Amino acid sequence: MRKALTPAQMREAEERYMRETGVSSAELMQRAAGEVFSVIEALYGTEKTVYFACGRGGNGGDGYGCAARYAQAGGIAVAVETGAPMRQDSRLMRENALEAGVTITDDWRILPRPDLWVDALFGGGLNRAPEGEDAALIGRMNADEAEVLSVDVPSGLNGATGAAYADCVAADVTVTFQRPRTRHYLADGLDF
Secondary structure: OOOOEOHHHHHHHHHHHHHHHOOOHHHHHHHHHHHHHHHHHHHHOOOOEEEEEEOOOHHHHHHHHHHHHHHHOOOEEEEEEOOOOOOHHHHHHHHHHHHOOOEEEOOHHHOOOOOEEEEEOOOOOOOOOOOHHHHHHHHHHHHOOOEEEEEOOOOOEOOOOOOEOOOOOOOOEEEOOOOOEHHHOOOOOOOO
């Protein structure tokens, strides 16, 4: 049996790993992006139109990185953002996505329905209800009748308790890394 980690335990494990190995947070994002891409390729192929909902934190960096890989594999990748990345490593992933030919837009309301949404808005540290554009984009993902793959955790699920806020992505697939998290099994975690 594998132990499920809390957000604080996972953050501590990542920080210790980077400190002990010298691996950068940008490299960890690239690894995460590669794993998410592998799942997308296996489940959906690379001939689809995929929208990557990229948040302003580390989860968004994973989304930009995966969008770059999807575009390089020949798929149509559009990164949808509700704000500019706040972290340097996420900004680097965004630049890489642009160089790979990913279309980046904040005008997501006019886009037609994709074949797949990749939800990389919020990661496991979410402890408040999504608001404004983020909440509206979650509503769009849920309404589109397209498959949704969430990176690490469905956006709108409390990272520690697994409780779903009013605006929460109803993911068809969730890809997480290293260990399962408490949020995946508690409260609404299994339902979303």
